[in-house]
Amino acid sequence: MTTLTVVSSRPIGERVLDGVAKWGFVAVTVALIAFFMITEPNFRTVDNVFGMLKYIAPVGIAGLGVTLAMTVGGLDLSVGANAGFAVSIAAWTLVVAGQVGGVAVGVVLLSGALIGALNAVLIVFAKIPDLLATLAVMFTVVGLKLIIVDGKSISSQMTLADGTTAPGRFTEDFLWFDRGMIGPVSVPVILFVALTALVWFILDRTRWGRALSAVGSNPHAARLAGIKVRAYRAAAYIGCGILASVAGLLLAARIGQGDVSAGNSLLLDAVAVALVGVSVLGIGRPNAWGTALGAVLIAVMVTGFSMMGLPYYIQDFGKGIVLLVALLFSFTFRRRATTISAGSTTAS
Amino acid sequence: MTTLTVVSSRPIGERVLDGVAKWGFVAVTVALIAFFMITEPNFRTVDNVFGMLKYIAPVGIAGLGVTLAMTVGGLDLSVGANAGFAVSIAAWTLVVAGQVGGVAVGVVLLSGALIGALNAVLIVFAKIPDLLATLAVMFTVVGLKLIIVDGKSISSQMTLADGTTAPGRFTEDFLWFDRGMIGPVSVPVILFVALTALVWFILDRTRWGRALSAVGSNPHAARLAGIKVRAYRAAAYIGCGILASVAGLLLAARIGQGDVSAGNSLLLDAVAVALVGVSVLGIGRPNAWGTALGAVLIAVMVTGFSMMGLPYYIQDFGKGIVLLVALLFSFTFRRRATTISAGSTTAS
Amino acid sequence: AQQTTSTDAASATTVPVADLHEPFNGDPVEVALVQQSGAGDYFTAWTAGANAQAAAINIDLTVTDARNDNAKQASDLEQAIASNPDAIIIDHGQTDTLEPRIRDAVDAGIPVIVYDLALEDTDGVIVTSQSDASMASGVLDQLIADVGEGANVGLVSAEGFAPLDRRKAVWDEYVTDNDLNEQFFVGEVTESTATDNIPLVDAALKQYPDTQAIFAPYDEITKGVVQAVIQNNLQDSVKVYGIDISNADIEVMIADGSPWVATSATDPAAIGAAVVRALALSLAGELDETDVQFPAITVTQDFLLENDITNVSQLRDAEPSLLLDDVVVADWLPAVSS
Amino acid sequence: MLSNVAEANDHPVVRLSGVGVRFGSNRVLEDISLDLHSGSITALLGTNGAGKSTLIGALSGANPHYTGDIAVGTSVEGTAAGVVAERISSPAHARRAGIETVHQRISDGIVSGLSVADNLVLTDLAAGGHHLARRRETEKAARSALARLSLDWSDEVLRADAARLGTSDAQLLILARALRQSPSVLILDEPTSALTAAEADRLFDVLRTLRDEGLAILFVSHRFGEIERLADRIVVLRDGALVLDAPRPFDWQAALAAMLGVPAELQQHIENPLPPGDPVLHIDGARLVAGAPALSLTVHAGQVTGILGLLGAGKSELAETIAGARPAAGASMTLDAERFAPKTPAHAIAKRVVLVPEDRQRDGIQPGWSISRTVGLPVLSAVANRLGVVRTGRERELGSEVIVGFGVVATSADTSLDDLSGGNQQKVIVGRWLRTSPRLALLDEPFRGVDIGARRTIGEAARRQAETGAGVVVLSSDVDEILDVADRIIVLVAGRIALDTPAGVLGRADIVNALLDDSGHSKETA
Numbered sequence A, B: 001m002t003t004l005t006v007v008s009s010r011p012i013g014e015r016v017l018d019g020v021a022k023w024g025f026v027a028v029t030v031a032l033i034a035f036f037m038i039t040e041p042n043f044r045t046v047d048n049v050f051g052m053l054k055y056i057a058p059v060g061i062a063g064l065g066v067t068l069a070m071t072v073g074g075l076d077l078s079v080g081a082n083a084g085f086a087v088s089i090a091a092w093t094l095v096v097a098g099q100v101g102g103v104a105v106g107v108v109l110l111s112g113a114l115i116g117a118l119n120a121v122l123i124v125f126a127k128i129p130d131l132l133a134t135l136a137v138m139f140t141v142v143g144l145k146l147i148i149v150d151g152k153s154i155s156s157q158m159t160l161a162d163g164t165t166a167p168g169r170f171t172e173d174f175l176w177f178d179r180g181m182i183g184p185v186s187v188p189v190i191l192f193v194a195l196t197a198l199v200w201f202i203l204d205r206t207r208w209g210r211a212l213s214a215v216g217s218n219p220h221a222a223r224l225a226g227i228k229v230r231a232y233r234a235a236a237y238i239g240c241g242i243l244a245s246v247a248g249l250l251l252a253a254r255i256g257q258g259d260v261s262a263g264n265s266l267l268l269d270a271v272a273v274a275l276v277g278v279s280v281l282g283i284g285r286p287n288a289w290g291t292a293l294g295a296v297l298i299a300v301m302v303t304g305f306s307m308m309g310l311p312y313y314i315q316d317f318g319k320g321i322v323l324l325v326a327l328l329f330s331f332t333f334r335r336r337a338t339t340i341s342a343g344s345t346t347a348s
Numbered sequence C: 001a002q003q004t005t006s007t008d009a010a011s012a013t014t015v016p017v018a019d020l021h022e023p024f025n026g027d028p029v030e031v032a033l034v035q036q037s038g039a040g041d042y043f044t045a046w047t048a049g050a051n052a053q054a055a056a057i058n059i060d061l062t063v064t065d066a067r068n069d070n071a072k073q074a075s076d077l078e079q080a081i082a083s084n085p086d087a088i089i090i091d092h093g094q095t096d097t098l099e100p101r102i103r104d105a106v107d108a109g110i111p112v113i114v115y116d117l118a119l120e121d122t123d124g125v126i127v128t129s130q131s132d133a134s135m136a137s138g139v140l141d142q143l144i145a146d147v148g149e150g151a152n153v154g155l156v157s158a159e160g161f162a163p164l165d166r167r168k169a170v171w172d173e174y175v176t177d178n179d180l181n182e183q184f185f186v187g188e189v190t191e192s193t194a195t196d197n198i199p200l201v202d203a204a205l206k207q208y209p210d211t212q213a214i215f216a217p218y219d220e221i222t223k224g225v226v227q228a229v230i231q232n233n234l235q236d237s238v239k240v241y242g243i244d245i246s247n248a249d250i251e252v253m254i255a256d257g258s259p260w261v262a263t264s265a266t267d268p269a270a271i272g273a274a275v276v277r278a279l280a281l282s283l284a285g286e287l288d289e290t291d292v293q294f295p296a297i298t299v300t301q302d303f304l305l306e307n308d309i310t311n312v313s314q315l316r317d318a319e320p321s322l323l324l325d326d327v328v329v330a331d332w333l334p335a336v337s338s
Numbered sequence D: 001m002l003s004n005v006a007e008a009n010d011h012p013v014v015r016l017s018g019v020g021v022r023f024g025s026n027r028v029l030e031d032i033s034l035d036l037h038s039g040s041i042t043a044l045l046g047t048n049g050a051g052k053s054t055l056i057g058a059l060s061g062a063n064p065h066y067t068g069d070i071a072v073g074t075s076v077e078g079t080a081a082g083v084v085a086e087r088i089s090s091p092a093h094a095r096r097a098g099i100e101t102v103h104q105r106i107s108d109g110i111v112s113g114l115s116v117a118d119n120l121v122l123t124d125l126a127a128g129g130h131h132l133a134r135r136r137e138t139e140k141a142a143r144s145a146l147a148r149l150s151l152d153w154s155d156e157v158l159r160a161d162a163a164r165l166g167t168s169d170a171q172l173l174i175l176a177r178a179l180r181q182s183p184s185v186l187i188l189d190e191p192t193s194a195l196t197a198a199e200a201d202r203l204f205d206v207l208r209t210l211r212d213e214g215l216a217i218l219f220v221s222h223r224f225g226e227i228e229r230l231a232d233r234i235v236v237l238r239d240g241a242l243v244l245d246a247p248r249p250f251d252w253q254a255a256l257a258a259m260l261g262v263p264a265e266l267q268q269h270i271e272n273p274l275p276p277g278d279p280v281l282h283i284d285g286a287r288l289v290a291g292a293p294a295l296s297l298t299v300h301a302g303q304v305t306g307i308l309g310l311l312g313a314g315k316s317e318l319a320e321t322i323a324g325a326r327p328a329a330g331a332s333m334t335l336d337a338e339r340f341a342p343k344t345p346a347h348a349i350a351k352r353v354v355l356v357p358e359d360r361q362r363d364g365i366q367p368g369w370s371i372s373r374t375v376g377l378p379v380l381s382a383v384a385n386r387l388g389v390v391r392t393g394r395e396r397e398l399g400s401e402v403i404v405g406f407g408v409v410a411t412s413a414d415t416s417l418d419d420l421s422g423g424n425q426q427k428v429i430v431g432r433w434l435r436t437s438p439r440l441a442l443l444d445e446p447f448r449g450v451d452i453g454a455r456r457t458i459g460e461a462a463r464r465q466a467e468t469g470a471g472v473v474v475l476s477s478d479v480d481e482i483l484d485v486a487d488r489i490i491v492l493v494a495g496r497i498a499l500d501t502p503a504g505v506l507g508r509a510d511i512v513n514a515l516l517d518d519s520g521h522s523k524e525t526a
């Protein structure tokens, strides 16, 4: 009978390269943090660290949603629209309908789940390719939001169509999602870390995570192995929708009003951090901690460059260069080629 | 000898469904056009038709670039940044360097090719996944542009850093790219149609087009068949870069100044029309005429809805719904491709 | 085309068509409104005001919104000219982009009125504006009065946007004249301006916690600045000065401990309506000037609190001059806004 | 002619000297020296993972990262004293040197999205020539390529997306393409594993003609019968080293010993066919092929049921219907006398009815997944604890179980399936299903591409499974594979049962005749 081949120890050179691929991105982030810490005394403060995390929390959480969609081999272009919808619907519930924070949270999560479910139905049952389906949903949801609020930001004391003043306001319990602290850490940071850990746990440690990645890597084979492919794909998009709406919840609490433009810039950022997450730890597939690290890298750059007093346009350039260097480390020195499946344009 | 398998004529029901999948999207477009023609007298005018085409030309041309990148199995997120760079560099060449239009056109096309080449190097040689590479290039190019122009829009008569007034201006020969007419048709429309035909011809009628599709659909098999996979992928990204810069050229001529915000909205639109192009004609893969039709559909919606006096946010909703309906037609009613029997069992 | 005017105020004050002045007493007058942007609170209100005023005087207004895409605005204007309307209103935009096309319109005999758009050649064009210079100097006077000369200050704004550039020019003058110590200049205009400015200002404040005043000459930016100040717990030492006003802005200004102490205000709805009135007067041959300026007022936090003002309609009641109901009016043309 | 061949035999057209290949730290080929002569067919043998495809990778330019030298064509000729070393740097380079290769994996040869005709002339895309893609010319060229294998495909087929071709047709397409270049060296990596006997025969006729025309042919197969009929010489690889190089007549006992490293029996027959036990599955009213009559079939526990049929006979259709992978369309089933109507594979698996699909690459493998993950996937709920957390230790145990039980050549259970040789991938996929002790196991072409040792391992595993009282169905288009393993033999012809007999009752010839019955094939005489 055949015997197992013994693994010979690998040459040093290869191990170094593997290390570079695995830790290169992290090294760039650490180097950048060290640089800012040395040059900018204020960067070192605990306040600043938590401030950065707080600022990036919505992007990171929406990125976790995109990570879910990418795990089943898709991509969700509607996350920004979804978060924006959450902001307006929260404001509407609080201000126009005069409800308390708890109700608003419920409405927001429900709307996120529904938008996710709409994506799921279009992709899984109507067989529309994910990029196209979520693109159409993006337009529809943005439009729907603006129709609901008549194109206007909703704020307390605003005059309603019938001439009366809106009865409600952003309640304290709702604003807690931005301003609340648990110990020394603010609520958005805790939510961000907790949700990252949760998504990591589900994807990496549970059978459901296994099934999700099986669906993403070869849906056909997954089906024949007894995985309920359609259910898992639907679940991933619904999960993504809920995470996007949580991001919207944090934005709403931060802005304290139903800013109509909220969420617009979230899509690109969320997709970017999820993509960066694929490469960050040399894992080569969508993963939660990588996405979180990607978000942190962006926050570090934005804060550090601002503290250095660089104008915003030099920051864009800096972002690009740092990203490039990190990508070179992660991919160019790696021995096995990686392809990222980020959405398809053909029906599966 | 060999016996031919007899092709049984297909049932009517199937043929109807196939027709819906193939022509559903076109039908929606035609229905929409008919609707606007009936309700909006101004929509019917020849002027309006050419006006719409002229308006959408840059988006369509950038979409053709994305179509190229999609053909080799990739995607280019830097098209918007590329076009924006073209606008600023054209303005810089004309206004600050005081050159004539011809020089500016040369500089623009060169910059587009270089940005494409940068993408190509990162993707093909540095082995960075296309979405990540073009994302990083997007940031870098936007940043570079803003650094070159100091974050400001360049306009004739502007004061330079040394206190003097800029020597040049947008010359007539440059503005010709927006205002020029050849017969009754304006230059952007002619360029749009000509480039669509060119890309169609290359992709569909030449062996390079076949090779590009082969590279996109099975790079490994293409390599084993001796196709220079890396060269073709590089060529596609360079072609995409050049097309994006042509889009930027048209924008620059239209805006008549180095608007720093130009090109911002181009990325999403270009990707959207290329994606729609995949499904429009039931072809199911990136194709030039589909992309052009996708662009026309968007122009029709934007113009028609505006003429109806709908506020912008209802337009978003309308876009989403029209897109959804068209996608349902294209994909949901499509039958799965079945295995064919080549009839290869033979009597000897 | 059917005009959607959801405003009830409009229908309440509509004058019967027959009583209107030439040329409004016949078929609807076709007017194209070419906007650089119709999104955001300011422009939504502006457009609503314009629509309401138009509906009241038998104008059929066709609105195109370029959504901050200058190339699209150029196309929109071209298409508006091609449809040969009775007049064109242009709201904001880039000079170099629009000027040649405005000339085309004038040459084609179409009356043109522009709002907040600087032109080199105003021949045949009616120019209206809310004066950026006066708006900026109004709040900056307040700033100097509050923190004095030589104070530590910061600017949060972006470059490349005409109104912001004009406001910054005023700021630069004030900095030199009053010997202010400008510690930082950050900021950007994005698709989510309010949220995206928070981290930038946050970083700046961490760097310069001794800042005394911040000028943020665009209310979307101002909101982000206020957020960043509160986030750093500096609301007692940093005063914020903004420009523009909306319900949302008032809510932020009057919130407990808000650092936003003064803003410069016009009522966008009233302005949108006034621009339409200026056009109507000119079509009726009754407008004698070609350059109409709408005044702004400076609103302080104290004023809002003292008068218990919580939204724009209450502010209008307290400051009737915001309504502009005595600017460009006629007997047949009363001011109507949403 | 004959003298020409003899003369040509003296000149090698390809000379490998000291060729070695390693993947990372894993040395897969060591110091291979080998000449290929024109006018001669060399069969390359070896167990799964011995390094055959790897050797071909180096020869064909697919993998330029080899050590040692490969000299080709003119550089060999005329340099009697020594050969000029040449590095084969790319597939295009190899092709220019006259080496044409048919790779083992069909997916490496078919570009979906392009038409069948385009795929037939795929190499022209690289070669230059006319820049316009003219459909008529393309189809003409495609047709003449097919003619080489006496194939005459309809226009509809030529214009269809190549992805729609079935496995055998796809294999024929790739072969036709390789032959149209008139190369001087032809390399075929298991070209017959996806072909039926009749197609293989036709291929062999073509290969003999080509040999007589002076081609050097290198041919990989696990089927000794084929090699006996075709080859002039056999070369055996074991663990990456050349262990045997012998001309005709072949000593198969020695060849087998060289392959496996230990002496082994060449022939293996079923001594005592197992008797049928209780009925496990009954299927009624299944229409497998358009126009065929409805089929009824009962599968019994405690024995291996072998279903034999040519391409398109409806074997996969039958297996997939039972496994819930395909709508039952009018068929009704009972499992252990209870109604059985699985809508998805998950339903069937819940009832312990499992399917090993025929196309492992498309239907069995998650790219990048390790052996243990792959083995654990169908039994996730058993691998995970009650909270749903996957116990990786348990998973690794399952992986090792399959590695040991099926003799998979792999460094560890964490090895990615992508890094395994084709046959070893097959063992993992078969193993992961058989180890779940299914009630009914459906193995569709389980021996495709596996070596003789592995074939026995899989066959024995299937029989052991049957002995425990399970129902086992093996579907194959190879008579010998079925004779080797089945206790009951069913021959399927165009969706209809042509023969149903216990093993050992009828001779091989009768079975072959039943198989070829009605299909217009010439019958084999006993």
Ligand SMILES: Nc1ncnc2c1ncn2[C@@H]1O[C@H](COP(=O)(O)OP(=O)(O)OP(=O)(O)O)[C@@H](O)[C@H]1O
Pocket: D023, D026, D028, D046, D047, D048, D049, D050, D051, D052, D053, D054, D055, D104, D409, D418, D419, D420, D421, D422, D423, D424, D449, D451
């Ligand atoms: N890309 C690769 N990376 C790492 N190891 C590989 C790679 N390709 C092959 N191997 C290893 O090399 C060895 C030889 O594989 P090869 O494919 O040459 O076997 P083979 O003789 O063709 O087997 P089969 O009969 O199953 O096709 C195997 O152990 C396999 O695991």
Ligand SMILES: Nc1ncnc2c1ncn2[C@@H]1O[C@H](COP(=O)(O)OP(=O)(O)OP(=O)(O)O)[C@@H](O)[C@H]1O
Pocket: B338, B339, B340, B341, D166, D167, D168, D288, D289, D290, D309, D310, D311, D312, D313, D314, D315, D316, D317, D318, D358, D477
């Ligand atoms: N999805 C499908 N739609 C229509 N016909 C199909 C489909 N799949 C297979 N067929 C046809 O059904 C018949 C049986 O196919 P099946 O794959 O079951 O054959 P098989 O005996 O397993 O042959 P092979 O040796 O190719 O596996 C063939 O004629 C095939 O072309």
Ligand SMILES: [Mg+2]
Pocket: D052, D053, D054, D104, D189, D421, D422
């Ligand atoms: Mg092999």
Ligand SMILES: [Mg+2]
Pocket: D315, D316, D317, D358, D444
């Ligand atoms: Mg089969």
